[in-house]
Amino acid sequence: MSKLIDGKKIASTVLDRVAQDVKDLGQSGHEVALAVIVVGDDPASRVYVNHKKKDCAQVGIISLEYALPADTEQAALMALITQLNERKDINGILCQLPIPKHLDEKAVLSAIAPEKDVDAFHPVNVGHIMLGDCLLLPCTPAGIMEMLHSEEVEITGKHCVVIGRSNIVGKPMAMLMLKENATVTICHSKTVDLPAISRQADILIAAVGRAKFVTADMVKQGAVIIGVGMNRDENGKLCGDVDFAAVEPKASLITPVPGGVGPMTRAMLLQNTIIAAKMQNKIK
Ligand code: GUN
Numbered sequence: 291m292s293k294l295i296d297g298k299k300i301a302s303t304v305l306d307r308v309a310q311d312v313k314d315l316g317q318s319g320h321e322v323a324l325a326v327i328v329v330g331d332d333p334a335s336r337v338y339v340n341h342k343k344k345d346c347a348q349v350g351i352i353s354l355e356y357a358l359p360a361d362t363e364q365a366a367l368m369a370l371i372t373q374l375n376e377r378k379d380i381n382g383i384l385c386q387l388p389i390p391k392h393l394d395e396k397a398v399l400s401a402i403a404p405e406k407d408v409d410a411f412h413p414v415n416v417g418h419i420m421l422g423d424c425l426l427l428p429c430t431p432a433g434i435m436e437m438l439h440s441e442e443v444e445i446t447g448k449h450c451v452v453i454g455r456s457n458i459v460g461k462p463m464a465m466l467m468l469k470e471n472a473t474v475t476i477c478h479s480k481t482v483d484l485p486a487i488s489r490q491a492d493i494l495i496a497a498v499g500r501a502k503f504v505t506a507d508m509v510k511q512g513a514v515i516i517g518v519g520m521n522r523d524e525n526g527k528l529c530g531d532v533d534f535a536a537v538e539p540k541a542s543l544i545t546p547v548p549g550g551v552g553p554m555t556r557a558m559l560l561q562n563t564i565i566a567a568k569m570q571n572k573i574k
Contacts, residue, residue, distance in 0.1 A: 293543055294543075294544065294545075295437055295516075295544065295550060296546075297437060297550040297551055298549045300436065300553075301554050302557075304557040304558070308351075308560045308564055309350060311564045312349055312350040312564070313350065315567055315568070315573070320571050320573070322350070322563060323352040323380050324346055324352070324353050324354070324408065326342055326353060326355050326356070326384055327367070327374075327383070327384070328357050328386040329360065329362050330360035330362075331360060335386045335387075346560065346563075349560055351563055354380070362393070364398075367385075371383065371402055375402070375403040380406065381406065381563055382406055383403070383406045384559075406570075410424065410429075410562070411428070411457070416457070416462075425565055426562050427466070427562070428458055428459070429556075429562065430463075430497075430518060430558075432562075433558045434516055434554065436557075437545070437551070441514075443493065443514055443543065445470040445471060446472070447473070448493055449472070449491055450467040450473070450474050450491065450492065450494075451474075451477060451490065451491035451493070451494050452474065453504070454496070454518070455476050456497065459497040460476060467495075488508040488509065489510050492510070493514045494509060494514070494516065495518065496518060496531035496532055499531065500519065500521065500531060501519075501524075501529050502532065502533035502534075503533075504532040504537060505533050506533065506539075506540060509541065513540065514544075515537055517530035517531045517534075517550060518531060519531035519547075520548070528547060530547030532544070
């Protein structure tokens with residue numbers, strides 16, 4: 291059995307499921323549409339938004355891009371979101387981050403209707419994650435759970451160590467693992483003796499955004515290793531938060547970069563759009 295968790299392959303199964311859902315919804319008279327707002331010209335955002343549009347096209351979801359200039363005023367952005375919230379033909383809305391500094395990100399994310407919030411960044415959806423009863427899950431943690439399930443990784447009773455405490459990945463990841471009965475530890479930049487803690491992990495999830503942060507001495511023999519970040523190493527080569535070459539021999543399962551968590555995050559956005567469309571149309 292391969293140690294490698296093939297995110298691309300698992301994501302393609304999700305995409306097949308989504309494409310079938312889009313077809314079924316279409317046959318019952320419901321087209322599925324995602325609105326993507328992008329403010330300014332951040333090059334990475336452009337790449338991500340193009341991926342999202344391409345992914346939508348692949349599964350038959352209509353994507354509508356709202357590209358606004360970098361000097362867009364808060365009121366104009368809020369007015370657009372209000373308009374999209376009210377449109378019955380739009381099921382999902384996301385505002386690509388980062389947005390320019392003069393804009394109030396918290397207000398923007400809170401303005402998106404929770405039932406259309408396919409990023410699950412709205413405080414109401416964040417609250418549901420805490421309560422363990424959420425329908426829309428943040429895409430990266432949801433994608434990681436899908437991977438672990440697909441690989442039939444035992445979660446109950448296992449020690450899961452999450453490195454990173456971001457609102458987008460670390461915190462919701464910890465909640466999802468807790469919901470599935472893992473014992474969870476969250477580590478971060480102020481953690482004392484992080485290797486001593488990460489070495490206890492049966493499942494280690496690194497979401498730090500630092501190239502090859504997790505080294506072999508930080509890993510227990512036989513652990514499941516999930517790397518979230520995408521970085522460049524000293525030679526400009528794409529690499530993850532985990533020193534793959536050094537850690538792989540100790541791991542029972544490990545995600546590659548690229549082809550690990552990334553494709554799952556992309557797939558889960560489309561799955562969320564389906565969940566949102568079904569919710570809005572009261573379809574199970
Ligand atoms: N920028 C980087 N990742 C994300 C994401 O998952 N959602 C949004 N809206 N912006 C991002």
